Amino acid sequence: MIFTRWSAKLPGTQRRAAARSGRAAPRAAGAAPLADAPAASGSGSVPAARAEGAADRAADGTNPATADEPVPATAPPTVDALSVHDILGTLPALVAVVYGPEHRIAYVNGAYATVFGPRPAGRTAREALPELDELGLLPLLDQVLRGGTPRTVKSRRVPGGAGPDGSRDGYYTFTCTPIEVTDSGPAPDPEAACGAPHHGVLIFGADVTDQIESAERLRVSEARQRAAAVTLQRSLLPQELEQPDDLRVAATYQPGGTDAAVGGDWYDVITLGAGRTALVIGDVMGRGVRAAAVMGQLRTAVRAYARLDLPPHEVLQLLDGLAAEIDASQIATCVYAVHDPNEGRLVYASAGHLPILVRDPDGTVRRAAEPTGPPLGTGGWLHTSGSVPFGPGCSAVLYTDGLVERRDKDIDDGVEALERALSGATGAPDIVCDRLLRSLGITAAHDDDVAILTLQHPERTGHDAELFHNAALELHGGTEAAPRARAFASGVLTSWRFAPELHDLGVLAVSELVANSLQHGTPPMRLRLRRTDRRLIIEVTDGDDHLPRRRRAEPADEAGRGISIVATIASSWGSRRTPGGGKAVWCEFALPRG
Numbered sequence: 001m002i003f004t005r006w007s008a009k010l011p012g013t014q015r016r017a018a019a020r021s022g023r024a025a026p027r028a029a030g031a032a033p034l035a036d037a038p039a040a041s042g043s044g045s046v047p048a049a050r051a052e053g054a055a056d057r058a059a060d061g062t063n064p065a066t067a068d069e070p071v072p073a074t075a076p077p078t079v080d081a082l083s084v085h086d087i088l089g090t091l092p093a094l095v096a097v098v099y100g101p102e103h104r105i106a107y108v109n110g111a112y113a114t115v116f117g118p119r120p121a122g123r124t125a126r127e128a129l130p131e132l133d134e135l136g137l138l139p140l141l142d143q144v145l146r147g148g149t150p151r152t153v154k155s156r157r158v159p160g161g162a163g164p165d166g167s168r169d170g171y172y173t174f175t176c177t178p179i180e181v182t183d184s185g186p187a188p189d190p191e192a193a194c195g196a197p198h199h200g201v202l203i204f205g206a207d208v209t210d211q212i213e214s215a216e217r218l219r220v221s222e223a224r225q226r227a228a229a230v231t232l233q234r235s236l237l238p239q240e241l242e243q244p245d246d247l248r249v250a251a252t253y254q255p256g257g258t259d260a261a262v263g264g265d266w267y268d269v270i271t272l273g274a275g276r277t278a279l280v281i282g283d284v285m286g287r288g289v290r291a292a293a294v295m296g297q298l299r300t301a302v303r304a305y306a307r308l309d310l311p312p313h314e315v316l317q318l319l320d321g322l323a324a325e326i327d328a329s330q331i332a333t334c335v336y337a338v339h340d341p342n343e344g345r346l347v348y349a350s351a352g353h354l355p356i357l358v359r360d361p362d363g364t365v366r367r368a369a370e371p372t373g374p375p376l377g378t379g380g381w382l383h384t385s386g387s388v389p390f391g392p393g394c395s396a397v398l399y400t401d402g403l404v405e406r407r408d409k410d411i412d413d414g415v416e417a418l419e420r421a422l423s424g425a426t427g428a429p430d431i432v433c434d435r436l437l438r439s440l441g442i443t444a445a446h447d448d449d450v451a452i453l454t455l456q457h458p459e460r461t462g463h464d465a466e467l468f469h470n471a472a473l474e475l476h477g478g479t480e481a482a483p484r485a486r487a488f489a490s491g492v493l494t495s496w497r498f499a500p501e502l503h504d505l506g507v508l509a510v511s512e513l514v515a516n517s518l519q520h521g522t523p524p525m526r527l528r529l530r531r532t533d534r535r536l537i538i539e540v541t542d543g544d545d546h547l548p549r550r551r552r553a554e555p556a557d558e559a560g561r562g563i564s565i566v567a568t569i570a571s572s573w574g575s576r577r578t579p580g581g582g583k584a585v586w587c588e589f590a591l592p593r594g
Helices: 003-009 013-024 047-060 084-090 110-116 130-134 138-147 209-236 289-306 312-326 411-423 429-439 481-495 500-520 562-569
Strands: 094-099 104-108 151-162 168-181 198-207 248-254 265-273 276-284 332-340 345-351 357-359 365-367 386-389 394-399 450-457 469-475 525-531 535-542 572-577 583-590
Touching: 094 110, 094 168, 110 151, 130 138, 138 151, 138 168, 138 198, 151 209, 168 209, 209 289, 248 265, 248 429, 265 289, 265 450, 265 572, 276 289, 276 394, 276 450, 289 312, 289 332, 312 332, 312 345, 357 411, 365 411, 394 411, 394 429, 411 429, 429 450, 469 481, 469 500, 481 500, 481 525, 500 525, 500 535, 500 562, 500 583, 562 572
Parallel strands: none
Antiparallel strands: 094 104, 094 198, 151 168, 168 198, 248 450, 265 276, 276 332, 332 345, 345 386, 357 365, 357 394, 394 450, 469 525, 525 535, 535 583, 572 583
């Protein structure tokens, strides 16, 4: 469809076109005016339609007399016919024009006058436009005037510059553009006229108040969400670390980045009894609430499995199956280590986690062996346990990959940097954590979560050394084993200057544990007494791996009351299987403070 032909059929179109064509060019000789063409009776068409038909016939060559007649054309309005003064005056943006080295005012539009008030033409910007000085634009005007390059400053606050009543502050982005002010035409204002040509600057201020306020609301919302996310993450971590008798421990957690996503890093310290301590650190892959939820379930499960006092590799074996049941798409790395002060070693199992670093008293740093199994949740793998020496004066660090992993470096480089930092890190465990964070360049803007667990086995001297003692006795079968054990325990407890009541309870506990081992256990058997600054520990080991349990003895029973007696008089008791086969049964008595 040709719209130019059909538009001629609108009523009145022909007369307007004829008037324009009459002004544009003389009518061809002998041609009748289009407006005076007779109407065809009964045709129902308007004169414009008949005129269009004649024009069509002329185009087809059927009317030679009109073939050379020019087709009327309507000229669109040109930019030259528009008034720049009127255009700038209707803009909602702030517009001001200054000229000359002193930046004299040539023009300000209505929007500018509404915000800052009217400004007299011809005055210098420094005396008549004080707002430019407050906004820091005067030096910018000098740069634009000298360099001839536009400059922009973003989001400058203008007090009372937003809203029709100026009830709130506004924000504007100002662009200063070099121009040339000439006298080629009439000045918008007689007072603004100036000798030409002059180099000047056009100041254009775009209102960005709504964008700034929206961005600020978004920042506040993100900060609130992040605070809630960090609170959730920290609530899933231990609120206060357990402090073992023989170790000093400290931990730190730093959330990564500034987004609201929480991570899956966790750590824990679990006292197992008999002076033994479990230490665990792990990392669920990914970020978000789902990772944090998996982390919380794994941490709870670790504490439950730790109460069974299983070897480290068996704990990870149980966690592996649980992780697959929780979410098959989530995997996690984990290290579970157990410290026994009587052995002077850390026994550990690692599920795809980074190696434990141990610092000797002379500053030498050693890595524990490679991971003893794949990450949790992969399934189908038997984990194994390893060990690393950890005697008095040693310290160790367990950590997540956020501490050592960088996008532009190999992770081994990060572990080596951590080794160097640990070799010179001395002081209390919490101080060591802070030093490691600083040495590895961890800031609040770090893009990954970081968890660090530091432990130290202090060397005890002087009065502290007097509070820690060990005594052991090898037991042999026979009727003399129980009396010999009671005599040994009585002498040791007397030398440790325990109160008579605690002395008697300790001897009674030794008697019951030794009698239970002699009746149900097999050689070799050993009695061990240990004193710390907070508790008395009694432990009996033998070669049988059947663990005792507490049960209710009937009145007619002649046995079965030994463990119940121990559980009644002691602060706590428990049993575990030993690595070489056999079991250990222990109990603890809390020492009075002071």
